Amino acid sequence: MIANHKGEIPVVILLIPFLLGISVGINLRSAAYLMPLAIGFASLLILFLLLNFYYSRFKVYKRRWLGGIIIHLLLFLAGWIAVMNNNELNNSGHFSKLPAQRLLVRINNEPQIKNGLIHFTANVVANINQKHSLPATGTLMITIKDSAAVHMAYGDELLVPGKYTAIDPPFNPAEFNYKKYLAHQNIYYQEFLYPGQYRLVQSHAGNMFMANALALRLQMVEKLKNQMHNPNAIAVASTLILGYKADLSEDVLQAYSKTGTIHVLSVSGAHVAIIWALLAFMLNFLNRFGPGRVIKAIIIIPIIWYYAMLTGFSPAVCRAAVMISTVIIGKTYNRYINNLNILAISAFILLLYNPLLITDVGFQLSYLAVAGLVVLQPVVYKWFTFSNKWIDKLWALCSVSIAAQVITFPLSAFYFHQFPVYFLFSNLFIIIPTAVIMYSGIFYLLLPQIPFISAGLAWLLEKTILLMNAVLAWFEHLPFASINKIWLTATEYLLLYAIIICFFYFLYDRKIWLLRAGIALIFLLAVSISIKTYRSYTTNSIAFLNLRKNMGIIFKNGNRAIVLTNLTDTDKNYHYSIQPYLDSCKINDISLYQPNQDIRSGFLRKQDNFIQFRNRSIAVVNKDYADTISAIKQKTDYLYITGNPKIPLAIINKNHEYHNIIIDATNAPKTVQFIADQARALHGNYVILKRNKSFITASN
Structure with missing residues (x-):
């Protein structure tokens, strides 16, 4: 629905300066800006009120544009101020600004168990020194390696050491910026705990309404496990119906992602609309009575919001809940509101609550998808006309998928670097299975255990999910199923x-x-x-990577590369830290070698611990390096120290002549300091990779 003039979409027009203010605030959110901005906002507000009070005296009607400019500036400043107020680091009571031997924290989400580790975030309640407690604020990410911690739940209060560390930035090129991702959730520090380092102080200290909703969700997940058998089917049912993603496997995620149907696994507007349609059908009899429409709205809106809370208040669900609540109110009182205005109103409400939601990829994709459906779908639908009503309905569904995919493609390509080729067919296919899964799952969870009926619903739910997974896996393995390595600036x-x-x-x-x-x-x-x-394709380089406990060097020669690392290409760390750089460089020909292998290729030769790459050479010093002095010095560009060798630099210097020392992240902190001290004393150039960004040098 394209608006004919801006008067149809006033909320959309007003939302734009507010979004610009938030965007500026995200990049400039230091507390130093808060006072000047507050003064500017107050001054503009007073000016706006004066112009309205003395409208005739100042002849403002001759300058109607003036009021519009002031309103837009006010909204711009409001967005900027909202971001700074939301930034926990701007709070003087943030736990990082106060000394603490221990911290009293309260778990604020549902703990997740992965690879034997318990992960959760917690609100810091107090900083504790000796027996003195000082109230504090802020969010801390905590990981516990202790089997006894599996019973922890939302609202539990813990006493933990005050030895937290800052979140690490990305160390390697094109690596996912986890530090930035967490910062947009107001998480800047983390702590890793072992048995005996923490103590449970109190249970169930959180919001009881939220605690009951999360407990109910866990009960529902257990109910799904009672009569369903396939782990993947249970995981998809829990994710799709309840927003519980803890059990979802990487293989299932990949199948949905490569077929362009990942949105199904994120409880969103379509899921909330199904709940609304079911409730509206069940309560349709109320429309016959005078106040029936109002009673119907009073019943449906709280249920929708309770479902939103049950699924974890994701941005997509909140957006859908706000939109549907607005539509319900409009229908109750027979009011028409342009759908773009409804979309803008929901965005305003959510961003006023938390302006950093704008950085959430799910928030961006869900709003763009709905905007595409509202604006682009009618245009796409008019491309073809069919006299047959069933073909027309099929084309209407196709136009929905095309509009949503077109409007979200640049964003999804920017973040996920791929495009699903068969998105139209896979999205058409999942429409019926998704509806069957939602309705059968909802009835199964709401009804008490009834012989045959409950088992039948669980069977239908499981078989539908397995069929959907199998078909999507087939789509995934079709030739040219997805275009990968799309890296946009x-x-x-x-x-x-x-x-x-x-x-x-x-x-x-x-x-x-x-x-x-x-x-x-x-x-x-x-x-x-x-x-x-x-x-x-015309640049050549050497990338000395920071892989923490692993060694890694990438020799790039145009669109070919040799990767020297002890990791395999199936290792998660390889996909997280090495593969993104290779993809971003559009490298198609990749050869993987272990550090102890010799290499002979057209652009690189490795013999024992000597590497020659084009016009650059490297001498590798590791724990097997012989503590002897050779007769002839080996001349190289780089001395690469890895594996924590215990050899003084003075001995190495008698065997090698080099320009730079590269100290990789596999070396122990004491070894790094030992080598760095010696290099400084000898006035040598050195690069430390441990807790630092990777070092990339050109080699043409």
Whole structure:
């Protein structure tokens, strides 16, 4: 539904400066800006009120644009101020700003168990020194390696040591920025605990309403496990119906991701709409009475919000709950509201509560998808007309999938670097199974255990999920199922959206300048991608990676690379720290070698501990390095120290002549300090990789 003029979508227009203010605030959210911004906001507000009180005296009607500018500036500043107020580090009572021997923390989410470790976040309640307790604020991420901690739950209070550490930034190129991701959730510090390092002080100290909802969700997950047998089916049912993702396997996630149906595993608007449709059908009899519509709304809205809480208050669910609540109220009182305004109202409400939600990928994708359905779907639907009503209905469903995929493609490509080729067919396929899963699952969970009926519903639920998983796995393994290694710059990402807007608006309005602008933007995008690809294929480099306890060097020669590491290509650390860099460089030919292997290729030769890559050479010093002095010094560009060798630099210098020392992250802190001290004393150049970013050097 494209608005004919801005008067139809006033909330959308007002939302734009608010979003810009939030965006600026995310990059500039120091407390130093708060006072000037507050003064500016108050001054503009007073000016706006004065202009309204003395409207005639100042002849404001001759400058109607003035009021609009002030309102937009007020909303811009409001967004910026909201971000700074939301930033916990700007609070003087944040636990990191106060000394503490111990911290009293309260678990604020559902603890997750993964690989024998218990993960959760907790609100810091107090900093404790000796017997003195001082109230504190802030969020701490805690990991516990203790089988006795599996029974911990939301609301439990713990006493933990005050020895927390800052979240590490990404150390390797193209690596996921986990520090930034957590910072957008106001999490800046973490703590790892072993048995005996923590003590349970109190249980059930959190919000009782939330605690009961999470406890009920766990009971429902257990009920699914009672009569379902396949672990993947149970995991998908728990995720799809209840938003419980703890048991979801990587294989299942990959199948849904590569087929463009990952949105099914995120409880979102479609799921809430199914709940609404069911409740509306069951309470339809109330429409016959005078106050029946109001009673119906009073019943449905709280249930929808309770379901939202049950699923963990994800941004997509909250957006859908706000939108559907607004629609229900409008229908109750027979009011019409443009769907874009409803979407903007829900965004305003959520961002006022937490402006950092704008950084959540789920929030961005869900709002873009709905906006695409509202604005683009009618345009796509008009491309073809069919006289047969069933074919017309099928095309209507196709237009929904195309509109949602087109509008979300740049964002999903920017974040996830892939495009599902068969998204149209996979999305059409999952419509019926998803509805069957939701309805059978809801009835199974709501009804008491009834012989045959409960078992029948559980059987239907499990078999439907297994069928859906099998078909999606088939789609996943089809030739060219997905286009991978799509790495967009911020400029290319914005160009893509500009192209989409130009072409779809041209199809709607038929203005030739929109077509010309779209073609010009495509040319700019092609030039940008071509330059980036040319640079990637014509540059050669050596990347000394920081893989913490593992060793890793990447020798890039155009679109070919040799990876020297003790990791295998199936290792999770390889996919997290090495693969993203290879993909971002568009490397197609990858050879993987262990550190002790000799190598002979067209651009690299490795013999024992000597490596020659084009015009650069490396001498590797590891724990097997012989503590002897050779007759001839070996001249190299880099001395790469790995594996924690116990050899003084003075001995090494008698065997090697080099320009730089690379001390990798596998070395113990004492060894790193020992080598660095010696290098400084000898006025040598050195690079420490431990707790530092990787070192990349060109080699042309």
